Amino acid sequence: MTEPILRLHGVEQIYTSRNAAGSGWSTVRAVDGVDLDVREGETLAVVGESGSGKSTLAKLLLMLNRPTAGEVRFRGRPLAALGPADRQAYRRQVQAVFQDPASSLNPRMTVARMLGFIVRRHDLAPPAEVRAFLARQLAAVGLDPPESYLDRYPHQLSGGQQQRIAIARAMMLRPAIIIADEPLSSLDVSVQAQVLDLMRDLHQATNVGFVIISHDLGAMEAIADRTAVMYRGRIVEIGGAIYARPCHPYTRLLLEARLSLDPRRGRIRAMSAAARPEAVAAAAGGCRFRGRCAYAVDICARAEPALRTVGTDGTLAACHRAEEVGAEPIAI
């Protein structure tokens, strides 16, 4: 198999901050030992618990964070050891789209200035044609009419419009891979569909790959070649068939928590007013999902399960009982 474009090996990211009394430090293990290959041209979805380290993983892939342990490689070379030329190539080839479009756009620049700057720096269009070039980029992400957006500042755009600008900016350089952190969450379903189509088209035309972080399981099922599921700093399952055959109990729980689209059958309204969500105990030692797991047995308290091959379709899961979990139909 060809070399992965990005490879993580034993990567850890620990955040340290001062506690309120100022008397000590508290640490958060945001990413806690992740091995991951991102293949050239693939669309890899990253889903999972809120706070499980997905955005931190994106920052590591983008060289915005330096891992506290482990290594990130770009086309076989450790990021920490890239020379100036390789670093430049990396910066052009690996692009980002962030979760919060408002904060990723410069509030003091109009769209035309912000994007025009990149066009000139990378010589993407002759000076006289910059505006026309930019208008085409905005049209490609569904902003219509594109010219009317060029002279706006970010705060003069809706959340969805801001996100489309951010996507246009990332795609302008024709990168090899785009790391997108919740690129869909501020878009309505019709624009989401447009953006997903746009990603597919770009992939067809240029073989660009994507790492997409999202909470939208339906959208990821539709677009991803493989999906990684994160829980408390770890990848607990990864594969191409997790929606049809989840092998980790957390993946199963996620899929079963999807909302109903039938107003006559909604389960929240059916719930009695007094019902409270169950408290989740934090598990120390053993499997980190144990406190919430319906499958837990003795061994789960003693040994932390490693990510391992389950079945024959290339799925990896970190669960002692993955085979049994995968064999059960999904209860929806």
Place this chain on the structure above:
Amino acid sequence: MNASPVLLDVRDLKVHLRVGPVLVKAIDGVDFQVRHGECVGIVGESGSGKSTMARAVTRLMPNVAIGELSGRLTFDGRDILGMPDAELRRLRRGRGFSMIFQDPLGYLNPTQRIGRQIGEALARDAGAGADQARIRTLLDEVGLPDPANIARRYPHELSGGQRQRVMIAIALASDPQLLFADEPTTALDATVQLQVLQTLYRLHRERNMAMAIITHDLGVVAELCDRVYVMRAGKVVESAETVTLFENPAHDYSRRLIELSTRRHTRGAGA
């Protein structure tokens, strides 16, 4: 059909915003009502004016160049548009209305710990000791594990979904009669989303808290809302009971919205 009296009454609201020489008609003549204890959904295209409406109704419109702001806006019979700021602040803090914003980072104070920010939003009657317990309960209710630890952190030390839950806790702190929520659960994973929606629904029922929820996710509407408004280009193009909207959408855009969502929920229930 909810026959309680109208709590929030919006008539012919217009919010026109200035973008240089151009006037953007973000809201262009909208009628909108929420009854006591009712849950209303607002759906619509990106840029259709949903957030602008929420901000106008709660009168939270920082650094916006307003070209025109007109219409009639009343909450519990009181005129909001003409209300002095001091009275408005009282309304926000004591059993009035709260707002959950789409972009939590923009509305949390980056230099203050989470616990303090929630404390400041608490309805004023509680004492200091009770406050700490209340803050922890609120964090717990929005599904944040280890509330004592979260309370000590700064906003930038939280993930997007955690920040979103903090915003919800702040909004609930004043025990509002009306909660206006702009995309309250988009940054949350499915299990946490379910938990947060259950909490909102429970408070809605227990405290008779009315809710207006802006969302792109028709699942949220199907699960929670009694009625829905569909917006497009600054106008309400359809308003209907939720069941009617799903089973018999009148407007083209509503139909397309339902079709696209259904296609995506391939394995979802009921679809």
